[in-house]
Structure formats: structure tokens, C-alpha cells
Amino acid sequence: MAYPYDLIGPHGDRTLGLIVLKSDETIEPDFRRLFPSPKTALYVSRVESAPEVTRDTLAMMEDDLPAAAGLMPESVQFHAVGYGCTSGTSVIGAARIAELVSAGCRTEAVTEPVSGLVAACRAKGITRLAFLSPYIEPVSRRLRTVLSDQGIATPVFGSFDEAREAAVARISPDAVRNAAQDLAGQGEVDGIFMSCTNLRTLDVIPGLKEELGMPVLSSNLVLAWHMAQLTGAETAAAI
Numbered sequence: 001m002a003y004p005y006d007l008i009g010p011h012g013d014r015t016l017g018l019i020v021l022k023s024d025e026t027i028e029p030d031f032r033r034l035f036p037s038p039k040t041a042l043y044v045s046r047v048e049s050a051p052e053v054t055r056d057t058l059a060m061m062e063d064d065l066p067a068a069a070g071l072m073p074e075s076v077q078f079h080a081v082g083y084g085c086t087s088g089t090s091v092i093g094a095a096r097i098a099e100l101v102s103a104g105c106r107t108e109a110v111t112e113p114v115s116g117l118v119a120a121c122r123a124k125g126i127t128r129l130a131f132l133s134p135y136i137e138p139v140s141r142r143l144r145t146v147l148s149d150q151g152i153a154t155p156v157f158g159s160f161d162e163a164r165e166a167a168v169a170r171i172s173p174d175a176v177r178n179a180a181q182d183l184a185g186q187g188e189v190d191g192i193f194m195s196c197t198n199l200r201t202l203d204v205i206p207g208l209k210e211e212l213g214m215p216v217l218s219s220n221l222v223l224a225w226h227m228a229q230l231t232g233a234e235t236a237a238a239i
Contacts, residue, residue, distance in 0.1 A: 014232065031220070034235055080110070094115050117193060130193070
């Protein structure tokens with residue numbers, strides 16, 4: 001027996017997409033926390049990524065982004081899609097990422113952590129950041145140059161000097177907190193930025209903000225915040 005049925009609209013009032021690196025263990029659970037409302041539907045795809053992070057391996061993702069975006073549901077019109085890689089954005093370029101993602105799925109907007117960070121800094125009046133990176137210096141240098149081009153200086157810099165994504169994902173929040181505290185005391189800055197979507201930053205941000213009395217930003221926080229700004233989606237991401 002065949003039963004009749006009705007067709008209804010999509011899940012939620014706002015539909016978001018997220019392209020996550022194959023090696024990333026952190027951004028997806030963070031985004032489930034940052035977008036807890038049932039009014040926001042979140043769909044996730046993965047893009048091939050190398051186990052070690054260098055400028056060359058980051059650049060390789062450019063070829064795979066349209067296919068990763070193409071694995072999103074074809075029937076869905078997205079309000080925004082985020083590409084979850086800060087250093088990858090600095091290498092490939094924000095405009096090129098928007099072009100590649102839009103080639104693979106239907107979306108009104110595309111963003112990534114670099115555009116989110118720039119927007120957050122402008123919203124908070126931040127021009128000097130203490131910058132914490134998990135990565136080796138050449139990768140971090142490229143991102144600092146991109147920020148400088150946007151009028152955001154990073155006079156205080158520190159790193160865990162790690163190239164292996166599997167290790168970055170397991171750096172303890174205590175280590176992140178201690179490094180951020182140390183950097184905050186090294187120079188005159190308007191805020192702190194903890195880079196990398198795979199770094200476990202979300203639980204240390206509230207305490208650091210209270211202790212240091214300045215904005216504390218991370219890749220996942222600014223990406224979620226920017227997607228909410230672009231779409232009106234309900235979010236727990238506050239800068």
C-alpha cells in the first residue's frame with residue numbers, strides 16, 4: 001500500500017553549512033555548542049587535508065573545495081557556508097574561497113575565520129592583537145601578513161610550534177590558557193586571538209575575558225559570530 005504524504009519546508013529558520021578539514025576534531029563539536037537553537041540547521045562536509053600543516057599542504061585544499069561544498073545537500077539553499085580553516089584562508093585567499101565554495105553549493109554568503117576575525121576586530125575597535133598560533137612560524141607569518149594588510153597588527157606573538165594536526169587537536173585547554181595569559185602581559189594590545197579551528201579554545205575564553213579585561217577571540221568563535229551576523233541565526237557566539 002502506498003500512503004499519501006505532504007512536503008514541508010527545510011529544517012529551521014536559518015540554514016548554515018560548514019566545510020571542515022578531514023583532520024579537524026574540534027570545530028564541529030564547537031559549532032554544535034555555538035548554534036544550539038533548533039531554529040538553525042547546520043550541515044557539515046569535510047575536505048581532504050594533509051596530516052602536517054605547511055603552506056604547500058594548505059594550498060592543496062584549493063583543488064578540493066568545490067567537491068567538498070558539492071557534498072552538501074543539493075536541495076538546500078544555504079544562508080551562509082563557512083570554510084573552517086584559518087591558515088588555509090591566509091594561503092588561498094578569502095575571495096578565492098568564496099568563489100570555490102559557491103561553485104559547489106547554493107549559498108547566499110561564504111565566510112571563513114580570517115574574514116570573521118577582521119569583522120570582529122572592526123566591531124570591537126581592535127587594531128593590535130596578541131596572537132597565539134599552534135603552528136610552525138612560516139604558516140603563522142603568512143596569516144600575520146594578511147592581518148597587517150587589513151590594518152590589524154600582531155606585535156605580540158607566540159606559538160606551540162606544532163605542524164601535526166593530530167597533535168594540535170589534543171593540546172590541552174590549560175596549555176592554551178597559560179600561553180594566552182603570558183602573551184597578554186607582553187605588550188600593549190587591544191585583544192587576544194587564538195588561531196586555528198582545531199585548537200580547543202572555547203572553554204577558556206570566558207575566564208580569560210574576565211581576568212584580562214579585553215576581548216578574547218578564537219577562530220571558531222569569530223567564524224560562528226560572523227556567520228550569525230551575516231544570516232541573523234541565533235547563536236551563543238558573543239565577542
